[in-house]
Amino acid sequence: MTIALLMVHGLVAVALLGAITHQTLAAWAPVRARPGSFLGRFRTVPSASFANAIVVLYLVSALLGAILYLYFRVDVRPALERDGHWPSLGLFDLKEHFISIGLGLLPAYWVLWRRPCADESRRMRAVLTAVIAFVVWWSFLIGHFMNNVRGFGQ
Amino acid sequence: MTSGLAFRRFAFTFGIAFAVLYVIALARDLALFTVYPSLGVVLFGTHHSKDVADPAIGFVAPAMYWYGWTATAATGALVLGFLAMLLPDRSTWRFGLAWVCVTPVLAMIACIYLTLPWFRL
Numbered sequence: 001m002t003i004a005l006l007m008v009h010g011l012v013a014v015a016l017l018g019a020i021t022h023q024t025l026a027a028w029a030p031v032r033a034r035p036g037s038f039l040g041r042f043r044t045v046p047s048a049s050f051a052n053a054i055v056v057l058y059l060v061s062a063l064l065g066a067i068l069y070l071y072f073r074v075d076v077r078p079a080l081e082r083d084g085h086w087p088s089l090g091l092f093d094l095k096e097h098f099i100s101i102g103l104g105l106l107p108a109y110w111v112l113w114r115r116p117c118a119d120e121s122r123r124m125r126a127v128l129t130a131v132i133a134f135v136v137w138w139s140f141l142i143g144h145f146m147n148n149v150r151g152f153g154q
Numbered sequence: 155m156t157s158g159l160a161f162r163r164f165a166f167t168f169g170i171a172f173a174v175l176y177v178i179a180l181a182r183d184l185a186l187f188t189v190y191p192s193l194g195v196v197l198f199g200t201h202h203s204k205d206v207a208d209p210a211i212g213f214v215a216p217a218m219y220w221y222g223w224t225a226t227a228a229t230g231a232l233v234l235g236f237l238a239m240l241l242p243d244r245s246t247w248r249f250g251l252a253w254v255c256v257t258p259v260l261a262m263i264a265c266i267y268l269t270l271p272w273f274r275l
Contacts, residue, residue, distance in 0.1 A: 066221065070191040073218055090272025097180065097265040100224045101258050104172025104231060107165035108254045115158060127255040 002071050006147075009064040013140050016057035023050045024133040027126035051113035055106050058136070062099055065143075069096070072146075080149065088149050095142040102135035160239040167238035168231045169254045173261035176227035180268055185222025186229060190215050 026047040029039040080089055109132055112125040179185065188201040193215050201217060 069218070069220070070189070073216055074192045077216070087273050090269050093269050093272060094265060096220050097176070097269070098262055100176055100220070100227065101173050101261050101265070103224070104176065104227065105169045105254070105258055107235075108169035111162050111165040115162070124251050124255055131255065131258055 002068070002075075005064060005068055009061060009068055010143075012057055012061045012064060013136075013143070016054065016061050016136055017140050019050050019054050019057060020129070020133045020136050023047045023054065024126075024129050027122070027129050048113045051110055054132075055110050058102065058106060058132075062103060065099065065139075076146075083150070085149055088146060091142050092146050095139045098135045099139055102132055105132060159243045163238040163241060164235040166251065166254045168235035170257045171234040172227050172231035173258045175230040176223060177261045177264045177268075179223040179226040180265065183219065184226050185219040186225040187222045189218040189221050191218060192216065 022042070022045065025039075026042050026045060029043055034040050077089065105128065109128055112128060183200055185200040187199065188197045189195075190197070200219065200222065
């Protein structure tokens with residue numbers, strides 16, 4: 001059951017990672033990129049349409065992570081503490097903190113993409129998207145790192 | 155349109171307040187509830203093992219505070235967000251737009267600072 005949840009969590013995280021990376025790059029790429037270029041093709045995708053999917057994927061991923069965290073605390077963390085993986089546990093704690101802060105940003109993120117006002121700068125929207133992208137990338141990499149911290153076959 | 159502006163005020167206030175309150179909850183250890191996953195028990199408020207029995211009980215029944223810190227921040231941010239919705243529509247919220255970008259970054263830096271002890275063990 002735990003392994004199945006972890007797999008689903010990982011798959012949702014991959015989808016979220018792809019969507020937020022695409023949107024972030026599209027938001028930061030130059031507006032007048034050459035039409036045939038990679039960035040030019042990136043910008044032709046309507047980034048705002050990603051917002052709903054990103055909010056849903058973030059919530060689902062956070063929920064699955066919150067469930068798995070219970071198993072992690074009981075079954076995994078004691079072994080990491082015993083082996084002295086303190087910096088790894090610190091990185092994991094940061095992941096949890098960043099995810100919570102990202103959760104709080106979701107309403108503002110959704111408003112900026114789905115109901116933008118004329119007086120709101122696109123740069124601010126891009127900054128907020130980049131912050132959430134950082135949270136997602138950090139969480140993905142640290143989650144993957146924690147999964148492998150004890151090494152293959154241990 | 156009015157409800158749209160009200161929700162906009164809620165969203166920005168919620169984002170800013172959540173980040174600030176989360177750091178306060180983390181720094182002051184203000185968890186709305188404590189989870190004991192091995193026992194399947196959730197207690198209201200922040201509980202440490204020394205409060206109930208012996209510090210060694212922490213190894214037997216580890217406590218989790220992250221859910222409680224998040225709930226503390228979410229509850230406070232919800233209240234402040236709803237209060238912001240009551241403000242008149244003519245209120246300008248340009249400052250909120252900037253702070254909703256800056257505050258979470260500052261909050262993450264604060265979290266790094268508060269997590270530094272892990273890296274000194």
